[in-house]
Each structure stands twice: as C-alpha cells, then as structure tokens.
Amino acid sequence: MLSKVKLFILTFFLSLGFNITYTQTLDSAEVNLLSEFKDAQSAPQKLELFFDMPNRYVQDSAYDWLEVVNVYLNSSEITKDSSAISTYRVMQAQLYKDIGDYDKSIAIAKEIYAKKDSLNKSTTALVLTLLDENYGKLQMYDKQIETREAKKNLGLTEGVAFYDIYANMGLYRQAMKQYILAVKPTISDNDHLALARHHNIVGNYLRLDKSAPTAITEYNKANGFLEVFINDISKQKSEKEIFESEFLKAEIEGNIGKSHVLLKNYIEAIPHLKESIDVLSEYNNGKYKDQIIDNRLYLAEAHLQLDNNRTAKRLLEESYDEMTVQQELKRNRLLAYYYDKIESFKSASTFYKRNERITDSLKANELSILKQQLVAIVGTSDLENSRKLINEQKLANEKIRSEIQAKDERINLVFISLVFTLLGFAGLVYAYLKSIKNQRLIAEQKHFIENSLKEKESLLKEIHHRVKNNLQMVSSLLSLQTRNTKSKAAIVALEEGKSRVKAMALIHQKLYQNDDLSVIEMQGYIESLINSVQSVYKKGGHNISITVDAEATELDIDRAIPFGLILNELVSNSFKYAFPESDENGKIYIHLRKNGEGGYFEYADNGIGLPEDTDERTNSSMGLRLINRLVNQLQSKLNIDKTKEGVRFWFNFK
Template identity: 60%
Template sequence: MKKLCENVLLLFFGLFTIGFSFAQEGNQPEKNPFEQFQDLNNADEQLNYFFNSQNLYRETSTYDWLDLVTIRYLNPAKQDEDTENIEKYRLIQSKIFYDLGDYDKSLAISKDLYAVKDSLNIYIKSKLLDLMDDNYGQLKMYPQQIDVRKEKRELGITDNVAFYDIYSNLGLHRTAMNDYIAKVKKTLEESDFYAQAEYYNAVGDFLRLDESVPTALSNYKKAKGFIDVFLSDITRKKTEKATQDALFLKGIIDGNIGKTHLQLKQYEEAIPYLESAIKELKENGIARSATSENITENSLAISECYLQLNDYANATDYLSDNLQASTTENILHKNRLLALYYDKTGDYKNETLYLRKNIRIQDSISENESELRKQQLATVMGQEMELSKALLADQKIALEKSRSDILEKDRSINLVRISLLFTLLGFAGLVYAYLKSIKNQRLIAEQKYIIENSLVEKDSLLKEIHHRVKNNLQMVSSLLSLQTKNTRSKAAIEALEEGKSRVKAMALIHQKLYQNEDLSVIEMQSYIESLINSVQSVYKKGGHNINITIDAEGVELDIDRAIPFGLMLNELVSNSFKYAFPDDDENGKIYIHIRKNGENEGYFEYSDNGIGLPEDSEERAKSSMGIRLMNRLANQLQTTLNIDRSSDDGVRYWFNFK
C-alpha cells in the first residue's frame, strides 16, 4: 500500500513537471522578425523570409537590419568567395537601401547584380527586376523603367506591360486613366472587394490630379465602401498581411477623400479624414517606402485646412520643422503654406521669403525638367508604339496561320465538292463568302478601335495644352499679386488688380475648356457664375450684397467669342462693383442675359440699378481704358456696344452679335 502511494505521488509529480514545462514554453514571448531572420538556416530561407514578411522594421530600425545583413552575412560570404550567397545578401541589402529612401545606392547595387543576371534563378531575377522597376520610378528614369518591364514580360514574370503610372508621372493623367481602365477593369471580379477598392482609388487619383475633383471624390467614396466591406466581412478568412494591407489602403483612401474635400474648400469635412489617414498610415505603413511622403502630404493638407479656418495653433502643430518633405510637390506645398501663414499673421518679410523660394524652385523645374520631360514622353510613346507593333506582328502571324488553316479547309472542301451535287457547290460558295464577310467585319472593327483611340489621345493632348495655358495665366496673376504688395501707388495697385482680373477671366476660359468633354465650346451659364465669383474675390469691399441674375442657360460659345465676352463681362461687373453702389445698397441688382437667335446670331444685355452714368460719361469714355477695351472687344465680335442713358437709375448695355 505504501509502495502504491509512492508510485502515485511520483506519477503526479511527473505530470506536474511536464505540465509546468509546457506552460513555460507557452509563456515564452514570440520572437520578432529580426530574431526570426537570424534563426533561419541558410541564405535562401532568409531571402524568401525578408521579401515576404510584414512589419520588418516595427521593432528594429532599418539601419540595424542593414548592419546585420552587411556585417554578419555579406562580409563573411565575400571572405569565403561564396558567389551565390553574396548575390542573395546583396539583393537584400539593395532592398534595405530602397526602404531607407536611398534609391541611387539601391539602384547601383541592383545594376551590379543585373550584370550577372544569367547566373540568377528566376525567383531572384524577378525580385531584382521588381526592385529596379521601383527604383527607376522613384528616380523618374522612365525609359529605363520601360526596358525593365519589357524584360519582365519576355521572361514570363508578367503577362502585360502597363504604362499608365508612367503617363501619370509625366502629367498625362487622362491618358493614364484611360489606359488603366482598359487594362484593369476587365480583370475585376465583383466579389473581390479589395481589388475593387484599389481600382476606384486609382481612378480617383487620376481624376484628382486632372482637377476633376467632384468626380474624383465620388470614386474615392466607392473605394472606401469596398474596403470597409472587405474589412468587416467575417465570413472570409484573411491573413495578417491581407488585413494590414487593407488597413494601409484604407489610410490612403481616407487621405485622398480629405484632400478632395480640401480642394473643394470643405475644410471642416476634410480634417477628420486626414487625421484618420495619418493614424492608419503610421500604424500599418511599416516597411513601405511611400508611407513617409503620404503622411507628409496629409499633414500639409490638415495644416492648410486649419489655416483657411484661421486656427493658427493647430495649423502650426502640423506645419512644424519636424515635417520632412522630400518630393518637389511637398516642398512647394510646405513653402506655400508657410507664406500663407505669415501673410495671415502680418509677417510679410517671411511671406516674401517663402514665395521667392517657390519661384526659384519652379524656375529650376521649368528650366531643367521641361525639356527632359518632353524627351521622356517621346521615349515612352515610342516604346509603346514598338510594343504595339510587336503585338500587331504577333496578330499578323496568327492571322496568317488562320488564313493557312482556312485555305487548307478550302482544299478539303474542293475535294468533297467534286462528289457533291451542284446545289452543294452553291451552298459551299455561300459559306465561303460568309467567312470572308466576318473577316472583313473584324478588320473594320479593329480599324475603328485604332481611330477611336487616336481621337481620345488627341482630346487628352488638347486638354493638356489648355491646362498648361491656364497654369501659365495663373502664374501671371500670382506675379501681379506679388507686384501689388510691393507697390505703394494706389493708381498702380488698381491698374495691377484690373490686369489680374482680366488675366483670371482668360484663365477661366481655358480651365472650362479642359474640364469639358467637348473642347470646342464653353457653356456660358457656369462660366459667368465662376467669373463673377472671381471678380467678387478681387473687390472684397463690394459686390456681396448685390442680387445677381444670370440668364444664359443652354448658351454655348466657341473660344473666339467666349474670350471677348469674358473680358467684356469682367469690365462691366467690375465697374458695377466699384461705382454703381457706393452706399453698399442691399437692394442692388445686376442682370446678365445672353440668348441665341439662331445657329450663328445672338443677343447680349447687361444692366444694373445703381447710380447710373455721370453727366460727363461721354468725355470720360474717350480716356477710360475700360470703355475703350469694351469697344475693341465688341469690334472683335463684329458688333457695336450700345449704352442706354435714358433711365435715371442704373445703366444698360446691349448688342447683337454673330
């Protein structure tokens, strides 16, 4: 009995010891990626782990990874002259430099590996080419980026070679969007919510960069809906990487929605989205090279919102010296916001300093990058044409093979034809004619597709031209504003403001043109509304209590008539704001009417109920630049400006035009 009790106690003690050991093992903390990498047995496993793991830098800095790979693994491999391991650790080293943002160093290492590419297996070669693709994109070396993509296609790493991201980087956002939609939309599955979110976010990016902001916002909201559904779908099992990628994409989308609200001047709506974006990008953007600049963009956008809301404390919290901006766009944006802050706080010396910084940067860009951008664009288009020719050659070979097959079938039919009746011979002729008809229809459809694509490309280029003209006119307007601040003469300031208003009127024409689907005409109702808003921003003292009625619905004019109309309306509205209502009368009214009497004829009328024209208005008209300008503009429209002086109150201008 005593022996039995001892055995039971020993058994119990053994079970307790085993259980305690398992408990101790279960309580061991999980090793971080840095430690797991070092526990792997060979360079192949380490390479695969490094390129397929998330959160590599969450607990261990990028520089520690660089020291580990270089000192512990790469240098010993060099001492042992282990060529295969040297190539693998050099590839990891190149990726770490890319993650650090040192793209030149990363590319230099990649080029050394590319020189011995024939000795690399397909997995290492694919990672190397992907890394070179990314580096060339960051360094804006687009022709080399295209060569890398062509090689990936030739090696079978990818089936399609896409150029939409390169077109967008070169400023052809509409062309990029059309190319992206054509290549990606047909591959989307309705149940793939993550891919749908990526698609609508990308389309929104192209539209926002092309300044089609309301349409961009609509696409971003679709993208947000899809990513929210993906994250909340508990029926579908998701890996940790998939969840983190989705949260990172959600941060990108939230930031884009915030930036579109900012462009629409909806500052209070923009701030929550931008704050959410920064939080999500910081939490889920580890080891992503674009994270830092995305956070910078969103921080600058929040700062601009607070500045527009006159909340300088919050604005300066985000617009601090710690905010690092490395891209040209972010540097320009930061300088512009600092200038705006100093303008609002009355520190005009610092405001001028940052405005001059931006002018120097923009001058440098226009001098150094303009010609390079043109050359790159020509190279990209040439490369795409070469690929198109190669595809056409492949199609031609396929058509020739098809034709040979058809001819072979024709020979067989001819043999059978001998043994058939004349009725069967007639039927066979009809079949042959039908096949020829299908082939001709296919060729016609292909030619139609090529012509339609050429028209789309032409429209995109015309819109780009109008966009650049608008930007240049806005630059002239900004220079006039800068000159105004450095001028003390009241007469000179008024002349500069009038000149700036006229430049804005012309810039608005080009803005409306590139925003329209039809590039040949301007819709006058929306143009006049935008023009009046622009004039009101110049004459802040007056114009805001005046009831303005615009009757131009459905009237469209070509650019040759729209520009004189715009300049004439600019003069008339400016005169009403400056002189017609000196007492800021709340009952003030302005009436603008345009109608078309036929395809080529129309009628224009402008009137206000102000104090009217002075008695010596005819003598003043001879010396007034505004009246002389309006008469010359009327001559351009092949008409005469009529002034009704019979009314005691107000003034009325009218004319018929062709």
C-alpha cells in the first residue's frame, strides 16, 4: 500500500522526469480542493473542476461541498442566471446522491432534465447519468433502462449495455457475458489500466456467481496489468489515473480477500482485507463506503471462523451507516453466529428474528419485481433481436400446425382413452367413498384415544399433587418433632431433613402445575428452591447476590430430583458456612445447561471456601456424602475447585 509520502514522491519524480502536467498531490496540506473550486471564475469552470476531481472529498465532506454549492445556487437565483442555476443544480443532485439521499437527487435531476432543450449536450449527459445511477441504487431497473434508452436516442452513447442491471438482479453469468462482449473489444492491448479494471470486474461477476477459484485468477491478472501500468515510466499518467490505480489496487486486494473467505482460507484472507480497508478508508468520504462495509463484514467472518471472537465482535459493532439490505442480513447473521458461539442464545435469537423479518418483506415483492425487470430488459432488445423473435414465433406456429394435424389423426384413440378414463374415475369414486368411511372410523378412534390421554394426564397430575401433599405432611411432622426436641444436633438434622423433603415436594408441585408432565423447567424450579432455603436460613437479612443461569433447560423427574437435592445441600452450606462474618458482597452463581442427551452443571460462591481437610471430612459429612451419591446417580463425578476465592463444584451428566 502506497502511503501519502510515497505517493507524493512518486508524483514529484514523474513530474520532473517525464513532464507530467499535474501539480496537485495527495497531501491535504498542499491544496484544498474546495478552495480551488471556490477560486474558479465561472459556473462552467466550477462544473468542470467539480466532476474532474479524482476524489473531491479528501479534505471536506459532501455536506461541506453542498453548503458551498447552495450559496452559489442562491446567488444565481437572485440574479436569475438560468444557465448557472442549471449548472449548480446538477452539482447539487450529484452531492445528494453521494450523501445517499437518492430520492432528493432524482427529484432535482428530473427538474433539470425537464428543461433539456435549454441544456448543452455535456450537461444533459451528466443529468441522465445521475438519474441512471440513482435508479440503480434504488433498484428501479425499469426506470434505469428508460434512462439509458433516452441517452441512446439522444446520441449521447454509441451503445447502451445492460450487464450491470443483470448483475443487480443476480444474473451474474449473463452479466459477465454481456460485459465482455460490450467492453473487451473497446480496450486496446496497451491500455493496461483499462485491462486491470476489466479483469477486476470479470472477477467480481465470477465471485458473486460462487466461482471463487476462477475469480482469484482474474484478480491476479488485474493485479498484473496494474503493476505494468504503475511501473511503465514511458507513459505520462494524469493525477486522476494515479488516484484510480491506487484505489483499484485496494479494491482488487479486498476482492481477493473475499474470495479466500468463500474458499474458507481465512488466514490468507485477513491481510488482503485489512490492506484494502486501510487504503479505501484513508481518502474516502463516502465514495467507497459499500466496499469498505463489505470488506469489514468479510473480515469479521474470517475472525469468527478462526475463533477471534472479540475482534469479530468489534468489527460487527462498528458504526455502519446506510447499509444495503444484503449487508444488513449478513451482519445480523454473523452477530447471531457470534452469540451462538458464546452460548448467549437469547441474543442470537434476536438477530435471527431480525433477518426473518427482513427476508419475509423481501420475498413479498421479489418475484413480481424480477418479472417486471426481465420484461423491461426484453423490451429494450434492438430491431434485429425482435426480428429473430418473430422468426422463432413463425417456426413455433408451423410446429403447432403440424401438431394439430397429428391430433386430428389421433382423435379415435383419444375417444377410446376417454372411455377407459371414465371407468377409472368410477373406480376412484368408489375408493374415495370407502376412504371416507375409514376416515370416520379413524376420527372416532382418535377422539377416544385423546379422551383417554386427557383422563390419564388428569390422574397423573392428581398423583403428583397427592405426593406433594404427603411430602408436605412429612415436612410438617418434622417441624413438630423439632419443636419437641431440645438437642441442638437433632434440631439441625431435622431441619436439614425437612429442607430435603421440601426440595422433593417442590418437584412434584412443578410437575402438576405444568402442561407437560414429563419434564420440569429448571430455571423456575431453582429460583423457587432458593426462596425455600432462604426462608429457613435468612435470619438477619442476607445481602447475597444469587445468579441463576438455567433458562430454557428442562429435565425429567429422574434427573430433576437429584439436582434438587444437590442444590439444596449446596445452597444451604453457602448460607450456613460461606459468609461467617459478613455477606455484604456475597455472591452465588448457578449454571445448568442441557445439550442433547447430556449436560453441564456448575455451582460457585465467593465465600471463605472449604477447609483444608475437606477430603477427610467427605466420608463423615452427611451433606458431601449425599451430594457424591446423587452425582453418581447421574452417572457422573463431582469436581471441586478450592484454588480460587470461595469454592466451585461442577460435573457433566448424561
């Protein structure tokens, strides 16, 4: 990539050694383009400077230019200089297009074109080109075709091609063929810059048509011709050509990077995309906006695939103004993929839903718009194509006549076939009536089964309700026993037993409250269980912050009961022992996630942790023995981490 200094040196060297006529450099400190525009004496001179500047937004934005042009326009309107008014209005329309206000640009250009009889040929060409580009941005291809036909009728172009419209409609192969036929014959063998442009555009069509390997070959050819152009010191180069070659180089690098992403060569893609973004962003104020956004999205995709998630997220969360619909779809898809990778499924779902809404609105109009554009393109065929279609129609008519004669000869055969068809139809009617009878029988059996199922579900809910009530009764009996017991150790044991009974009772309560009796939604269950434990141990008002991450996780009763008892023990231990002095900053974290047939459980607090002789106490502690047995019941092994602040338990389960 050429830096500002390198470009300055190259420009200075060429101006001395080969008498190149330009003097303006890329260093914004040398010449201010807007000031040069203001210094021009007349409106025509300003117009010529405006459209001849390689990148008029190097130092000043399109809004700055619009403010200046509006001042000149107002002055012309005061003096009623109609020629100057039209000139400044053309520049105004171009600036609104560069800003992205295509409707405003079209409105101004239409007003100017309505007075085309008073315009010179070059101004008319500029206005029609503006309309053409704006219609293309708004995907109004039929209007775009009408504009090109107007240019053709006025003799402003030798021939009007439609390859870019085919490309906008997704017909990339057709666009490429049309482009090569229309453009390649017009390029001389020694015009290396034009050849570089040509192979870059052909490569784009191939890349968009999912032919990335062939596209890279074309991009390499484009790079080769560009190098020849840059290193050819025998040919004078204008400032505009120097600018164009620099940005064409950056554009080609970006296209090579995109192709490598399509080929899943993510490491190779990253340097190409970065280099392209740096150059296009350095002097760009809107001109290369679409390409920069595309390159950043492809760069984010490459980093995501290489698990560079932070870099990818930073790229995706940058400010993207005026994205196309396809760019917005891709950005949402990549953000959803990022959140899927970090298991933030709720956030991922948000972006998937956004894409669904955009896709649904596009599908509603896509087919009718495509048909309209195809009809419009067909309507632009020249006279020779029309004659060809007429000849083809004549041949088709002859073929139809032959077919009619053949049909006349087969009338008898058709009549016999009709008789057999009627017989077959009668058989179908009989079969249909029989099928209706069978369907009635099936419907009756289905109704009977559904009623039986509802009855069984009702009975099962009643069973769970009674089990829960019985466990509540056991809990109440334990409470009565606690009141009649003076032994402190016995009271603690009874309270722990009562807490375990409540944990099991809560499972049955959740089951009979659910519509689905086979599973339990664990987020709500865990929260209810914690409230139950808090009601026992929250004597002085704890300030412990409890985080539960088990959303959308469901378990059957065989796994839910062990989990409930494990959690009961762990939460009880945290409340009793983890924060003996102060629970001001106490935290508990519970994570439960189920993937397919297996899952993962984690429990952590930031308390004082387990004593050093935990392993020796395991055999004597009722709570730890119970937890280990319950984990074994889940066909897993309990892991304990005491190295960090507090304590952490975790295990995988089936």
